[in-house]
Every structure is written in structure tokens, then in C-alpha cells.
Amino acid sequence: MTQLPPPSTKKLGLVIDLDTCVGCHACVVSCKGWNTENYGAPLSDQEPYGANPSGTFLNRVHSYEVQPAQGQAQLIHFPKSCLHCEDAPCVTVCPTGASYKRAEDGIVLVNESDCIGCGLCAWACPYGARELDAEEGVMKKCTLCVDRIYNENLPEEDRQPACVRTCPAGARHFGDLGDAESDVSKLVAERGGFDLMPEQGTRPVNKYLPPRPKDEIPEFDVLAPYLEPVASDGKGFALWLDKALSSLPGGAK
């Protein structure tokens, strides 16, 4: 049913630390690896070794440059997957009921045997979290590794999403964001976790932790005065050369 269930008390989701992520894409690889051979249709690739490779992924890592008004630009790696929104617009647009949000833990899933591949849910998602598989013709999205987190055949430490389990930097955290006392909720409260595109009104469960402010090292360099790159008090030949070059058309004054 594509009507959203009443808000669940349990809200499973991810917390992604943009301060810690090093942009290694290990989460992308482990996600593709696990999800291509488990829940639902495999994640296909088209022309993987050809001139124009493309494929289906449930998690992708962007990189952004952020330029503050003062100081150095920062490079921020930005993993993005389904945010398992509370007001998931992808669920309500689905005409067949294939797209649904679980009442018990809030995970947004696709029942692939009901999906007609119309693509409307991907249109409704502002985050680009859904990709239509070109081989299977059904919509693929992050399942929060629903086939790992409750899987009693796996050792306990593996009962978390593949991306979280594999992250070498510890930038990804999994837990119940509906429980204010959970580790992830405390982390969000402590670090000022935020929503992506809050103005879209989707109320994402997943949160992002902002990069910590960079240390500001006071400029202290004993040699600096002696290594002034541009002399402002040239004499003799240097003074003449400076004036001569400046007088050329387009020369620096």
C-alpha cells in the first residue's frame, strides 16, 4: 500500500559524518557487492568494459568544494543514498503499491514483483536515491540492508548495513533515530546533525554531521620577512625593470 503508515517509533537510518569521510568509495563498492547478490534483482552494469560504462548503484559519493567567505576552500566528500524519509514522496506517487514504507521500522522498500518501472518514484525523490535498473526494468534503492540487519545467520557484528560495516574511517553510523537515547541520536544531538533539502518537506530519517571547523594556525614565520616574494622597494636595475614592464600594454602596475 502506498499510503504512508503512521509514524513508527522505531526509525532505522544512517548518520553520515562529513568531517570523517575520506571519499574512498569503499561504501559504494561494498553496497554494490552485497546488494547485487542478495535482496531483489541484481544491480546491473551496461558496457562495464566498453567506451560508455554505466550501472545501477544504491549509494554514491559526491565531492564538493566549499569556499568560506574568509580562508581556505574545503574539500568535502559526500556519500548519498536513500534517506528513508518520514514523508517519503516516492511512496505516495507509486501507482501499484510496489513502493512502501515499513510500519515497524520506517525502512522504505520496493516490492520488485509489483513494480512496473514507470519511474515516477524517482521523479518524486529530490535526492536521486532511486535508480531504474536498465536490465531488469524495476526500481532499485537502498534497503538499509534489511537482509543483514535482522539476519541471525550472520555474526552479530555483521548485522548492520554493508556500507557501515565496511567504512574504514568510521564515517557511517547505523541505528534507531526514533530513540533519543540511542548512540546515533546522541551523536546527532552532539554534533548538530542536519537534514538535506529540509525545504522539500520530506523529513529524512538519515542525518548528516557537518565538517568540524578547521583549525586556524596564526601566521608565524620567522623567515617570511626575508622571503617577501614581491619587492616593494626595488632599486637600480630592479626598479627600472619594474617600471619598464609596468609601462607595457597590459603590464601590472
Added chain:
Amino acid sequence: MHPAISVIIFNTFSGLGFGLLFWLGLGALVPTGMSAFIWFSLAYLLAVGGLIASTFHLGHPERAIKAFSQWKTSWLSREGLCAVFALTVMAIYGAGLVFAGARFALTGFIGALASLGVVFTTAMIYAQMKTVPRWRHWTTPAMYLLLSISGGALLTGQIRIAAVLLIIGGVLQIYSWDTGDTRFKASGTDMETATGLGDIGKVRAFEPPHTGTNYLMREFVHQVGRKHADQLRIITIGLAFVLPIILLLLPFSAFFATLAILSHIAGVLTLRWLFFAQAEHVVGLYYGKR
């Protein structure tokens, strides 16, 4: 948004077909016998042909029947139900005219309203998208309805009504483009809210997550041909509205009437292409694109 040919054909011809059914249902034209058969066949060819074309872009068209189930929340589901209802009611109305020469006026009236309902529900599929600010506006359903009934009026040869509707349609289309051009910016969604990094400074896409293309880029970040948008808008207004109006105002001849219809169809096809090609999805922001 990617302008899929099947969806452009569906929007254009189904709109025209349901517009024709609307006028037939209202009794603007009351053909009987063979003539009624030809009129209704034309309307069903356009309406149903368009609906069938729309299934070509589905990944699993064989499961299309399931799309009737979620009418409580899904405009696409509502559209499907509305289309089946309108086509069934109008088939009863048409059968009366073809086989009995009798006009069931109330049936026709209900069928006419349901035909407009199909066009409205189609438009709402687009107008509901918060992710595509250009579409999320009252002009989207208004233009769909206007184009449908003015196309139907053209086909049924109601010269005065068609001319008036085309003038309103042309003006509203220009208004819709003009306001639509600023709607993305006005929506407040930008790279800073998309990444949540706006508190630090100005955000710029440094490196995309993949070296090649992907489904999102193909479906939502369509930039090809946008540079010709201004010329295409002029062509649209000329073909869909101005030329048919001029041809209608000339002394009536079958040749001019046919030309007016063909020109209108060509114009609406261009308009629909622009409707998709110029629509910018907010997901493009994650790629530093629009």
C-alpha cells in the same frame, strides 16, 4: 527532464482525443450512424493510441493492471481509473448514437466531465512534483485542460470557440513560461540546501561520483537542446496558436481547416517537448547542474 518520445506522443494525442470526446459528450456535434462511428473511432484512436504509447516507457508494461490499485494517493493510478471510466461511459454514449441513433444526454455529459478528469489527472502527475519547480504551479493543469478542449474544438469544427480558446491558450502559455523561468530559483532549493554545507560557504561540485553517465543524469539532467529554447518557444506559439487562429478567421475551407489542425498538433508536440526538456529537477544540483 528527459523528453521521452512515448510520453510526448501520449500527452499530445491523448489530450486531443479526450478533448474530442469532451465535445462529443456535450453534444457540440451529434452525429448518428456511420458518421458517429467515424467520429468516435477517431476519438478512441487518439485517446487510446496515446495511452498505449505511454506504456512503452514502462520497465514492465505487462504488470500495468496493478497501476489501478493506489488511487488513494497516486495521481497516476487516478489517471488510469479515470481513463477507463471515461472510455467506458463514452463507449455507451457512442454506441447509442451509432446503433440506435439515440442521444443519452446525461451519459454524454458524465463522459465529457470524465474525459476532462483524465486530462486533469494527467496534468497533476506533473504538477504535484515538488522536485520540479517549473511544473508545480496551477498553470500546468490549466494548460493541459485548455490545450485539450481547444484541440477538441478545432477537430469538431467549432470555429468561434476554438479561436477564443486558442487565444487564451497562447496567452496563458506565454505567462506559464515567463513565470516558470524563475520558479526554480524561487523554490529556495539550491546546492547549499542540497548539501547542507551552506553555513560554511559557497558550494561547488568538485568531482562527480562516477566517471560515466547514469540513470539520474539521463532521466533528470537533460540539457541538450535547451539552448534553442527561445526559438522553439516562438515556433510553438506560431504553430499551436497563431497560425490556426489565422486559418480559422479566413473564409472556411476544408483545406484551411485541415491545415489548422495539423499546425496545432505540430505546435503542441513542440510545446510538450519543451515542457519536459526545460523542466529542471532539483537532483541536478547534486551534480552542480540544472
